[in-house]
Amino acid sequence: xxxxVASVLGTTVPIVLAPMGGVAGGALAAAVxxxxxxxxxxxxxxxxxxxxxxxxxxxxxxxxxxxxTWCLERExxxxxxxxxxxxxxxxxxFGDVERFAGRIRAAGVPLICQVPGRDxxxxxLDQGAQVLVAQGGEGGGHGTRLRSTLTLVPEIxxxxxxxGDPVPxxxxxxxxxxxxxxxxxxxxxxxxxxxxxxAATAEATVSAAALERMIRARxxxxxxxRVYDDVRGVNWPDGYTSRVLRSPFTDTWxxxxxxxxxxxxxxxxxxxxxxxxxxxxxxxxxxxxxxxxGLIHRPESAATVVQVMAAEARAxxxxxxxxxx
Ligand SMILES: Cc1cc2nc3c(=O)[nH]c(=O)nc-3n(C[C@H](O)[C@H](O)[C@H](O)COP(=O)(O)O)c2cc1C
Numbered sequence: 059x060x061x062x063v064a065s066v067l068g069t070t071v072p073i074v075l076a077p078m079g080g081v082a083g084g085a086l087a088a089a090v091x092x093x094x095x096x097x098x099x100x101x102x103x104x105x106x107x108x109x110x111x112x113x114x115x116x117x118x119x120x121x122x123x124x125x126x127t128w129c130l131e132r133e134x135x136x137x138x139x140x141x142x143x144x145x146x147x148x149x150x151x152f153g154d155v156e157r158f159a160g161r162i163r164a165a166g167v168p169l170i171c172q173v174p175g176r177d178x179x180x181x182x183l184d185q186g187a188q189v190l191v192a193q194g195g196e197g198g199g200h201g202t203r204l205r206s207t208l209t210l211v212p213e214i215x216x217x218x219x220x221x222g223d224p225v226p227x228x229x230x231x232x233x234x235x236x237x238x239x240x241x242x243x244x245x246x247x248x249x250x251x252x253x254x255x256x257a258a259t260a261e262a263t264v265s266a267a268a269l270e271r272m273i274r275a276r277x278x279x280x281x282x283x284r285v286y287d288d289v290r291g292v293n294w295p296d297g298y299t300s301r302v303l304r305s306p307f308t309d310t311w312x313x314x315x316x317x318x319x320x321x322x323x324x325x326x327x328x329x330x331x332x333x334x335x336x337x338x339x340x341x342x343x344x345x346x347x348x349x350x351x352g353l354i355h356r357p358e359s360a361a362t363v364v365q366v367m368a369a370e371a372r373a374x375x376x377x378x379x380x381x382x383x
Contacts (some may be wrong), residue, residue, distance in 0.1 A: 062246045066168050066188055067147055068120060070094035071368040072249025073239070074170075074228060075190075075256050075360075077124020077149050078199065079103055081346070082253075084115025086261040086360055091119050091146075098149055099123040103292065104334045106136055113143050122146040122170070123293035126200075127153030128295060134158075141165045146275040149191070152200060152298065159185035170231060172251070179214045183223050190214060191251050193344050194231030195282070197350035198254040200300045203282050206240065207231040215246035234350035236370020240378070243371065255350040259360045267340040269357055275345075277352030285312050286344040288319040288333040303345040307334065315331075 063072050073095035073137050075082055079102015087097030099112050101123055109123075123140050127150045130136055137158055140148055148162045151172035162169045163186050171182035172191035179190055192214040194207025211229045229242035230251035239250050257264060258272045282299035287310050294300075298318055302308070311319045311327045319327045334342025358366075 060152050060218075060226055060248075060291060063226050065230070066226065067096045067122075067170075068095050069249070069306055071364060072228075072243075073364055073367060074098060074249065074251045075099065076197075076199075076230060076251050077122075077151075078084070078252030078253050078262075078346070079126065080259060081115070081257050081264055083263045084112040084117075084121070086256060086259065087112075087121040088116040088119040089259075089261045089360035090256065090364060091121050094368075095364050096146060096351060097360075098147070098217040101129075101140075103126050106133065106139055109136055110139060113139070113145075120146040122148060122168075124149035124151060124170075124172075125158075126151060127155060127158070130158065137161065141167060147189070151191075151193070153295070155182055155185050155187070155341070159187070162211075163188075170228075175210070176213055176217055179217055180221075183218070183221060183225065187225060189226055189228060190218065191228045191230050192247070193251075194229070196301075196349040197231030198257065198261070198280075198301050198346050198351070200294065200298045201231075202297055203299055203301075205233045205358040207233075208245070211242055211247050213261055217301075218363055232348060232350050234353040236367050236372075237374055238350070238353075239367055239371035240374035244378075252363075252367075254350045255354060255363055256360060257347060258351075258354045258357050259363055260357055261360050264345075265338045265343065267338045268343060271303055271305075271340055271345045272347055272351055272354060273356060275347065275351045277349040279304050280347060280351065281308060282365055283308055283317045285317065285327075286331075288324060288326045290344075291328075300346060301348050301351040303347055303351070305343075305345070306341040307331065307343075 077098035077100035089098035162270035226248035233250040
């Protein structure tokens with residue numbers, strides 16, 4: 059029998075904070091865990107000192123952490139830090155988990171693997187993943203964008219069942235309220251990994267300008283690009299783009315619609331980006347968000363998001379009992 063998310067991750071509501079690098083720090087992770095979900099610190103591109111500082115912020119509360127796998131390969135001691143800290147779970151995204159899976163499992167820490175497709179899900183199961191996260195392309199941040207949540211989640215659930223692997227599947231991408239949570243439960247998921255919705259909470263480490271833009275944005279305002287990777291000098295492997303809010307900056311530097319800053323413009327674009335960051339210029343800064351941004355109308359506390367999302371999902375499920383099918 060497949061263990062419940064509650065038994066693997068220690069949650070009372072099936073909501074997991076996406077490990078958003080630079081946005082989900084110790085304060086946000088602790089707030090989500092205290093509300094009954096599981097908070098995950100997003101290690102992202104942070105160095106070990108910064109990660110240790112975020113772990114200290116969450117001290118006393120059970121939180122997990124999530125790594126960008128290809129970044130962890132460059133600084134593997136980050137995993138020692140996480141395991142020494144006895145984190146509640148480790149999530150690996152964007153890359154081959156083989157190098158790290160054994161150590162995480164040997165430490166008795168639940169291994170969560172976020173996957174963008176069926177092949178990656180199969181490989182994660184081969185490596186002993188205890189929770190799979192099916193990541194649809196409508197979500198915020200990096201991904202391969204080849205699949206949408208609506209079809210990927212049931213396909214991964216079927217794969218898990220066919221293989222006889224007792225592993226719960228979570229859905230990531232597009233869940234921002236109780237309707238989304240109820241929808242992914244209907245698809246067979248055991249819960250949701252939520253990024254964008256939590257990025258617009260009081261505890262997220264986003265700037266005032268970024269928060270303001272998220273509250274005003276609609277789902278049509280996002281695009282998948284590598285423009286911000288280019289100006290920040292972050293060399294993502296081929297095949298990945300990041301979903302962000304479209305801005306005058308992306309319009310200016312991705313004129314050709316290739317998703318890349320032309321090489322001959324890189325120096326100038328990088329200088330403009332750095333200037334914009336210094337003064338928190340809303341037209342320039344990166345605001346990483348998925349299509350679900352159009353469902354966010356005000357900043358709230360993380361605890362309110364967890365509680366309202368869970369209550370709304372229960373209400374939707376009750377209503378569906380009378381659905382005309
Ligand atoms: C601001 C932001 C930063 C993100 N950074 C990371 C990251 O560092 N590592 C990671 O595994 N996923 C990251 N993601 C992707 C999430 O793990 C998740 O797939 C996504 O947020 C789910 O879709 P949603 O944004 O619609 O909730 C990020 C997402 C956002 C919105």
